[in-house]
Amino acid sequence: MALISPSRRLRRTPFSDGVEAAGVQAYTVYNHMFLPTMFRSVIEDYRHLKEAVQIWDVACERQVEIRGPDAGRLMQMLTPRDLRGMLPGQCYYVPIVDETGGMLNDPVAVKLAEDRWWISIADSDLLMWVKGIAYGYRLDVLVDEPDVSPLGVQGPLADDLMARVFGDSVRNIRFFRFGWFQFQGRDMIIARSGYSKQGGFEIYVEGGDIGMPLWNALMEAGRDLDVRAGCPNLIERIEAGLLSYGNDMTRENTPHECGLGRFCNTQTAIGCIGRDALLRVAVEGPLRQVRPLAIGGAPVPACDRPWMVTAGEKTVGRVTSAAHSPDFDTNVSIAMIRMTHWDPGTELIVHCPDGPREAQVQEEFWL
Amino acid sequence: MALISPSRRLRRTPFSDGVEAAGVQAYTVYNHMFLPTMFRSVIEDYRHLKEAVQIWDVACERQVEIRGPDAGRLMQMLTPRDLRGMLPGQCYYVPIVDETGGMLNDPVAVKLAEDRWWISIADSDLLMWVKGIAYGYRLDVLVDEPDVSPLGVQGPLADDLMARVFGDSVRNIRFFRFGWFQFQGRDMIIARSGYSKQGGFEIYVEGGDIGMPLWNALMEAGRDLDVRAGCPNLIERIEAGLLSYGNDMTRENTPHECGLGRFCNTQTAIGCIGRDALLRVAVEGPLRQVRPLAIGGAPVPACDRPWMVTAGEKTVGRVTSAAHSPDFDTNVSIAMIRMTHWDPGTELIVHCPDGPREAQVQEEFWL
Numbered sequence: 106m107a108l109i110s111p112s113r114r115l116r117r118t119p120f121s122d123g124v125e126a127a128g129v130q131a132y133t134v135y136n137h138m139f140l141p142t143m144f145r146s147v148i149e150d151y152r153h154l155k156e157a158v159q160i161w162d163v164a165c166e167r168q169v170e171i172r173g174p175d176a177g178r179l180m181q182m183l184t185p186r187d188l189r190g191m192l193p194g195q196c197y198y199v200p201i202v203d204e205t206g207g208m209l210n211d212p213v214a215v216k217l218a219e220d221r222w223w224i225s226i227a228d229s230d231l232l233m234w235v236k237g238i239a240y241g242y243r244l245d246v247l248v249d250e251p252d253v254s255p256l257g258v259q260g261p262l263a264d265d266l267m268a269r270v271f272g273d274s275v276r277n278i279r280f281f282r283f284g285w286f287q288f289q290g291r292d293m294i295i296a297r298s299g300y301s302k303q304g305g306f307e308i309y310v311e312g313g314d315i316g317m318p319l320w321n322a323l324m325e326a327g328r329d330l331d332v333r334a335g336c337p338n339l340i341e342r343i344e345a346g347l348l349s350y351g352n353d354m355t356r357e358n359t360p361h362e363c364g365l366g367r368f369c370n371t372q373t374a375i376g377c378i379g380r381d382a383l384l385r386v387a388v389e390g391p392l393r394q395v396r397p398l399a400i401g402g403a404p405v406p407a408c409d410r411p412w413m414v415t416a417g418e419k420t421v422g423r424v425t426s427a428a429h430s431p432d433f434d435t436n437v438s439i440a441m442i443r444m445t446h447w448d449p450g451t452e453l454i455v456h457c458p459d460g461p462r463e464a465q466v467q468e469e470f471w472l
Numbered sequence: 473m474a475l476i477s478p479s480r481r482l483r484r485t486p487f488s489d490g491v492e493a494a495g496v497q498a499y500t501v502y503n504h505m506f507l508p509t510m511f512r513s514v515i516e517d518y519r520h521l522k523e524a525v526q527i528w529d530v531a532c533e534r535q536v537e538i539r540g541p542d543a544g545r546l547m548q549m550l551t552p553r554d555l556r557g558m559l560p561g562q563c564y565y566v567p568i569v570d571e572t573g574g575m576l577n578d579p580v581a582v583k584l585a586e587d588r589w590w591i592s593i594a595d596s597d598l599l600m601w602v603k604g605i606a607y608g609y610r611l612d613v614l615v616d617e618p619d620v621s622p623l624g625v626q627g628p629l630a631d632d633l634m635a636r637v638f639g640d641s642v643r644n645i646r647f648f649r650f651g652w653f654q655f656q657g658r659d660m661i662i663a664r665s666g667y668s669k670q671g672g673f674e675i676y677v678e679g680g681d682i683g684m685p686l687w688n689a690l691m692e693a694g695r696d697l698d699v700r701a702g703c704p705n706l707i708e709r710i711e712a713g714l715l716s717y718g719n720d721m722t723r724e725n726t727p728h729e730c731g732l733g734r735f736c737n738t739q740t741a742i743g744c745i746g747r748d749a750l751l752r753v754a755v756e757g758p759l760r761q762v763r764p765l766a767i768g769g770a771p772v773p774a775c776d777r778p779w780m781v782t783a784g785e786k787t788v789g790r791v792t793s794a795a796h797s798p799d800f801d802t803n804v805s806i807a808m809i810r811m812t813h814w815d816p817g818t819e820l821i822v823h824c825p826d827g828p829r830e831a832q833v834q835e836e837f838w839l
Contacts, residue, residue: 106475106476106477106478107475107476107496107497107498107499108473108474108475108476108497108498108499108510109473109474109475109476109498109499109500109501110473110498110499110500110509110510110774111473111774111776112500112716112719112774112775112776112793113718113719113775113776113777113778113792113793114500114595114716114717114718114719115500115501115776117776117777129474130474130475131474131475131476131477132474132475132476132477133476133477133479133481133482133501134476134482134500134501137595137596137718142477143475143477203603203607204603204607209600228481228504229504229597229600230596230597230600231600232600233576233596233597233598233599233600233601233604234600234601234603234604235604236570236571236601236604237600237601237602237603237604237605237607237608238604238607238608240570240571240604240605240608240745241604241605241607241608241609242608349479349481350481351480351481351504352479352480352481378607407477407478407479408479408480409478409479409480409482409484410480410484411480425480426479426480
C-alpha cells in the first residue's frame with residue numbers, strides 16, 4: 106500500500122483528532138473526506154466489532170439538506186421509492202437515480218419535518234445533482250451541505266454504551282427510526298442504523314465543535330465495555346451484503362441490478378426523474394444482478410479493480426468487492442452476475458490477479 | 473502519513489501500471505481516482521520537473537462531454553466567461569459557478585466542434601451539476617463521462633520529447649490551443665497546457681487500452697532526456713500560483729475572490745446561471761482575495777487544514793496551501809486575505825500547527 110498525501114482538499118473531520126490518537130493505520134477518501142479503514146488490523150477490527158462496541162468516524166456521510174415548501178416534491182423527484190407514507194422521525198434507504206435510471210447514490214434519507222430532509226450520502230457529490238434539479242425546476246427549496254457529521258456506534262454492546270451517555274430511552278429507538286437527544290445541552294438526532302449488521306446507532310452531530318467532546322465521552326463511558334475506535338469493516342460488510350457505491354454499483358447500474366428492487370415503487374413514485382426509464386425493468390427484472398459469490402483457495406488479495414467472472418468461454422459477470430472471512434472460512438465477495446448464471450449453486454471461475462479460482466453463487470449473503 | 477486502502481471505488485487509471493513500475497510513493501484521490509503526489513521526494517521531483525521532462529498520470533482530470541444542438545448554450549449557462557468568441561481548437565480556463573456565484577469547479581473547456589465540448593474537470597463531480605441543469609432545462613444534449621484520460625508531459629524538454637513521438641508539428645501548437653495527432657493509428661487531441669509553469673502538453677488519451685503503449689513510447693523516446701514519471705508538484709504549483717479546487721477555493725468562494733475575475737465577462741456572458749449573483753461583485757470587486765504569502769521560519773509542515781492569518785487581534789484570512797521552496801528560500805503559500813490587509817508588503821501572522829510565524833503579502837506569485 107502507498108501513502109496518502111495530506112492536503113486541505115482531503116477534509117479532516119470533527120473526530121480526526123480522536124481517530125489519530127487511537128492509532129489509525131489506513132484511510133480511504135469518501136466525499137472528499139478521510140474515512141478510516143483500519144486500526145489494529147482488518148481481522149482484529151472485525152473480531153472486535155462482532156464482540157464489543159466501536160466508535161466510527163463516518164463524518165464522510167455528508168448531508169444534503171433540503172428545506173422549504175417544495176422539499177417533499179424534490180425528494181420524490183430523486184428516487185423511485187414511494188415516499189408518500191414516510192413520516193418525520195423515519196429514515197428510508199433511497200436509491201437515487203438519474204433520467205436513465207442509473208444509480209447516482211444510495212443514501213439514507215432522514216425526514217426531519219414535512220418541509221425538511223437530510224440525505225446522508227454515499228460517495229458522490231449528490232449535492233450538485235440536487236442543486237441542478239432544484240434550479241432547473243425553479244423549486245422553492247434551499248439545498249446545502251450543513252455542518253453535520255455522523256458518528257457511528259456499532260457492535261453488540263452499542264445499546265449499553267449509548268444508554269450510559271444518552272439515557273435508557275435510546276434503547277427504544279426502532280430500526281431506521283430516529284429521535285432527538287441531548288448531549289452537553291446540544292440537540293442531536295440519533296438513528297438506529299449504520300453500515301454493519303452488528304446493530305447500533307448513528308449520531309448526527311451538528312456543529313464540529315461538539316465532535317471531540319462527544320467522542321471522548323463515549324470512549325470514557327465504554328472503558329469497561331472495551332470500546333474502541335473502529336470503522337466500516339471490509340470483511341463484515343461483504344458477509345452482510347452491504348453494497349458500497351462506487352465499488353459494487355455505479356451510474357451504469359439500475360437499482361434492480363443492485364438488488365434494490367424492494368426499495369423501488371416505480372409505478373407509484375410519481376414525479377421520480379428516472380421513472381420512465383425504470384418502468385420496464387421494474388416489470389421484467391434486470392439482466393444481471395448482484396450476487397454473493399464464495400471464492401475458493403487462499404485468502405484473496407485486495408479487490409482494487411473488477412475481477413472477471415467466466416463460465417466456460419463466456420464472461421458472465423465481475424467481482425467488485427472481496428475479502429477472506431475467518432468466520433465463514435471462505436473468500437466472501439460481491440459480484441454482478443448475468444441471469445444465465447446467477448442461480449444459487451452455479452459454479453463459476455473468478456479471475457483474481459494471482460490466477461483463476463473456482464467460485465460458487467450463494468443462496469444469500471452470509472450474515 | 474497513513475496508508476491508503478485500495479478498493480475499486482478509488483479508480484485506477486490506464487497509466488497506473490506505469491506509475492507503479494516507476495515507484496510511486498504517495499497518492500491523493502481526485503475525482504474518485506488515484507493521482508500520484510510523490511515519486512522520489514517532493515523536492516527531488518521538483519528539481520527534475522524544472523530541468524528535464526516528466527510524464528504525468530493526470531487521468532483524474534476526467535472529462536464531462538457535452539454534445540448536441542444545445543451544447544453551446546449549456547456551456548454558457550455554466551460559466552461567467554463569455555464563450556462567443558471561442559473557436560473549435562481552443563481551450564479556455566472557465567470558472568464554473570452555481571446560482572449564487574459560488575465556484576463548483578475550475579476546469580479547462582475544450583471546444584471540439586460547435587456542438588461538442590469536453591470539460592476537463594478539477595476535483596468535484598461536475599457531471600452531476602451539468603446533468604441536472606441539462607435535465608431541468610430539457611436541453612437537447614448528451615452529457616456523459618467518456619473514456620478519455622489526460623496524460624501530462626511537463627518540463628522544459630517537453631517539446632523535444634513530444635516531437636520524437638508525434639512529429640515536429642507538435643512544436644507549433646500554441647498555448648491553450650490543441651491539434652489532432654496520431655499514435656499507433658489512433659487519433660489523439662494534444663493541447664499545450666498543464667498544471668505547471670514549466671511548459672508542456674496534455675494528451676487526451678481516448679480508450680484506456682492505448683494508455684500504457686503511449687506511456688512506454690514516451691519513456692522509451694525520452695531516455696537520454698532523463699524523462700521520468702512525475703506528478704503535479706506541490707512546491708512548484710504554489711510558486712506558480714496555480715490554485716487547487718478544494719484547497720484554495722470551494723463553493724463558498726466567487727471567481728473574483730479566487731483572482732479569476734479576468735476570466736469573467738459577467739456583463740456579456742448572457743445565460744450564465746450565476747450571472748445575477750456576480751454582477752455586483754464584478755463591479756465592486758470582492759472583499760477578500762487570493763494572495764501569495766511568504767511565511768518565515770523553518771520549512772512548514774503539510775497544510776492539511778486552513779491556517780488562520782491574523783493582524784493584531786483580528787483574523788484577516790487563512791492559508792490553504794503551503795510548502796517550503798528551495799529555489800526562493802522561503803515558505804511559499806496561497807492565502808485568502810481580507811482587503812484591509814491584502815496590499816503587498818503587509819506584515820501578518822500565520823498560525824501554523826507548530827506556532828505563529830511572521831508572513832508578508834507578496835506583490836505577485838514567485839514564478
